[in-house]
Amino acid sequence: MLGEDFHKTDIESSLKTKMPALGIDLGGTKLSAAIVCDGRLLTQPIQVPTPLGSDSIVKAIFKVLSDFRQEHLIAGVGIATAGIVKVDTGEVIGSTGNIPGWEGTPIRTLIEHQTMLPAYVENDANSSAYGEFSAGNLRDKKCLVVVTLGTGIGVGIVLDGKLYHGPNWVAGECGHLKVAMDNHRLCTCGLFDCWEAYGSGRGLLATANELLSTVKPGQSELSDHGQDLSTRAIIAAAKRGDIIAQRSMNLWHEHLCAGMVSIAHTLDPDCFVLTGGMAQFVDYPLLRELMSDRCLPRIAEKLEIRESVLGKDGGMIGVAQLVLDDIATRV
Numbered sequence: 001m002l003g004e005d006f007h008k009t010d011i012e013s014s015l016k017t018k019m020p021a022l023g024i025d026l027g028g029t030k031l032s033a034a035i036v037c038d039g040r041l042l043t044q045p046i047q048v049p050t051p052l053g054s055d056s057i058v059k060a061i062f063k064v065l066s067d068f069r070q071e072h073l074i075a076g077v078g079i080a081t082a083g084i085v086k087v088d089t090g091e092v093i094g095s096t097g098n099i100p101g102w103e104g105t106p107i108r109t110l111i112e113h114q115t116m117l118p119a120y121v122e123n124d125a126n127s128s129a130y131g132e133f134s135a136g137n138l139r140d141k142k143c144l145v146v147v148t149l150g151t152g153i154g155v156g157i158v159l160d161g162k163l164y165h166g167p168n169w170v171a172g173e174c175g176h177l178k179v180a181m182d183n184h185r186l187c188t189c190g191l192f193d194c195w196e197a198y199g200s201g202r203g204l205l206a207t208a209n210e211l212l213s214t215v216k217p218g219q220s221e222l223s224d225h226g227q228d229l230s231t232r233a234i235i236a237a238a239k240r241g242d243i244i245a246q247r248s249m250n251l252w253h254e255h256l257c258a259g260m261v262s263i264a265h266t267l268d269p270d271c272f273v274l275t276g277g278m279a280q281f282v283d284y285p286l287l288r289e290l291m292s293d294r295c296l297p298r299i300a301e302k303l304e305i306r307e308s309v310l311g312k313d314g315g316m317i318g319v320a321q322l323v324l325d326d327i328a329t330r331v
């Protein structure tokens, strides 16, 4: 017969793992939050603008947390944030141009001391990766690579069920893989020819502008947009058959493939998941074909490439699941 202690621990464990957590996704322009349990949102996400400066952001997080706690019993709080995060202490240690003044904030300690709730802080791309792994039916994958395609490119790597961080917490900064050798495009990081200078939404825009500079006005409908050209305008024009827009989209797929080929040969992943605002515009059959052409056959043969099932909720779901899984290991 099992002892009383076992029962107590067992009940505590199941109560804690079945309780929901609050997932917060802190981006450069907005903060989103929702209650999460078993890999899905239990509430509609709320959104507030990201205030300026560390103190104001911390205040906004406490306000959101306090509002949710009035309605819900939660086991912990997860915060997905831009920037480099020292996950063992929950500090933001790497600067992010998106959130000025945020670097150096010990957000986990602040939350745990003030609320007595367990907190977990993780980089946003890593949080999305853990979301896809835990809630996207991919827990059986030995090596999962999640690529967040937006204005830039972020990557999260889940190896043997755990996020891989590296000794300096910078693993997965694949947006800065070098994909060309001619010092042609300057990246926001200060280096030339990074993957995200080509394969992101910003990269697609740069490619279209370069192609436009080689044609006469009137040869492409994109010329009419001038300085206001957007990725959406390129995608729409490509669908209407505009040759410059179509060529830009084809090159964007080549550029996207270039970084993924390097990652595939380094990690031999079972599966890539593409998420972020630009993932919906990927022609998946074309990308799979390009990857098959450019990867060693043994890598390409079984490699899966999928679109995210969680979309923009992946960061909130992933980081909430991280705090819940962390609590389960503490019991």
Ligand SMILES: [Zn+2]
Residues within 6 Å of the ligand: 175, 176, 187, 188, 189, 190, 191, 194
């Ligand atoms: Zn770069």
